[in-house]
Amino acid sequence: MTVDAHLVVRRGDFELDIALTIEPGETVALLGPNGAGKTTALRALAGLAPLSGGHVTLAGQDLSATPPERRRVGVVFQDYLLFPHLSARDNVAFGPRRQGVDRRGAHAIADRWLERVGLAEFARRKPRHLSGGQAQRVALARALAVDPALLLLDEPLAALDARTRLETRAELRRHLAAHPGATLLVTHDPLDALVLADRLVIIEGGRVVQEGDAATITARPRTDYVAQLVGLNLFRGRGDGHVVRISGDFVLTATDVVHGDAFVAFSPAAVALHPRQPDGSPRNTWPAVLTDIQRHGDNLRVRLAGPIVVAADITPAAAAQLDLQPGRELWAAVKASETRAYPAA
Incomplete structure (x- = not known):
């Protein structure tokens, strides 16, 4: 299911105005300096920030007026936002339950996903008893458990230490390669983008300044920010x-x-x-x-x-x-x- 979006969001003196297209099975990284509008774009796609103009379509269906809970969208936030009072299993089962799956079926889905992310033995643990890397994997499993047509990742590795980040990045790449839907990765880290994404979209001041595959962008940067990003x-x-x-x-x-x-x-x-x-x-x-x-x-x-x-x-x-x-x-x-x-x- 192709994602086609024109995101216009106005907040005070700031205006985000970007076009995004993401194909099924494709991972697009959205990069930019602080304040460029990356998280605003992600929240607009999720339905958490209202559009001032433009549209969000998924497989040709306009989602602009669709509430967040009814969109086929999974989100992994920077701080994961796991429900602290629920076990890992119940966190992952939450989405399917909201979609109308009965408790037993939702737990079966959660168990399968926890197995896939290597956390089957941690199913009964609360988030406070999980390491940063484990919490990130539970958050990813929770997002994927709803079979999203669009997966949104907001700085998913930023809260991890260097060693855990390296291991988790490799595992995340494997899961993204297997994900049949579209994926948008919001990050400020060029290594995350280069390792995880098929295509890069770089925004500054709410506008797209450059996009393309990693080889094109690293060979021909077009702004000072992009040049610093790729080290030129x-x-x-x-x-x-x-x-x-x-x-x-x-x-x-x-x-x-x-x-x-x-x-x-x-x-x-x-x-x-x-x-x-x-x-x-x-x-x-x-x-x-x-x-x-x-x-x-x-x-x-x-x-x-x-x-x-x-x-x-x-x-x-x-x-x-x-x-x-x-x-x-x-x-x-x-x-x-x-x-x-x-x-x-």
């Missing part, structure tokens, strides 16, 4: 063949050919730092001043001011050799072959 330096300028003029006399050279409004992107790992102006092959070199240095995985990420503001990744050994500290004057270099230039339109 991004600049906008005017292309003239292999050269993109960023500002004033500062240009970046790429192997790609672009004309007109264009983006240039490159990885922080592509930025080489030198104590003095380098000789040789790099086409893109400029003087810079180090403004910040932080640990980034096994390496260090430094911020550089200058004609452009960039992030660069270097090894601790290189940092020591360069005597890096805030205020240090350096030269930055990026090979043309390490840059990507593409039209901004």
Whole structure:
């Protein structure tokens, strides 16, 4: 059952206005910074936030006026919102009971789902006696027990610690792959989106700024937020063949050919730092001043001011050799072959 929605929600000075289409068996991740409208979109699809305009259709049926309890929608909230006075089994059985299934039948459905999520032996436990990962799996089982045509996941892994998150993400991926309905995953975590989703939709300020598969978005970010999300330096300028003029006399050279409004992107790992102006092959070199240095995985990420503001990744050994500290004057270099230039339109 295809989900086709145009969500318009106005709240004070904020307006959400996005179009979403999700096919059966497809998982779409909705990403964006805080305040972009992600949770508002999810609540509108669930019927928990009234539309100011637009529509929500499921298999061609308009759900805009359908109350939440009558929609074939399952929701897993960020804090799971399990009923604290009910056992895991009764939490999962709650949805089928609301759909008119008798107690025995609802418990049978709950037992099957608890078995599928690996929690059969925890069926009688109350939520306070479950770990974070177990509570997340009960919440997922409760959402799937109603056989939803649309499954909504609101930051489903955000409350978990790093190790539990890794394990639960892999398990969630398996369940989503088996889910025949449409799924919308709301998240701010790019790893969750890349691992779990078939397609990404990125919103900022209540509008869609970019959408597509992970490969397309990571290769060609179109806003600063998206560039930060995928870990790239991004600049906008005017292309003239292999050269993109960023500002004033500062240009970046790429192997790609672009004309007109264009983006240039490159990885922080592509930025080489030198104590003095380098000789040789790099086409893109400029003087810079180090403004910040932080640990980034096994390496260090430094911020550089200058004609452009960039992030660069270097090894601790290189940092020591360069005597890096805030205020240090350096030269930055990026090979043309390490840059990507593409039209901004």
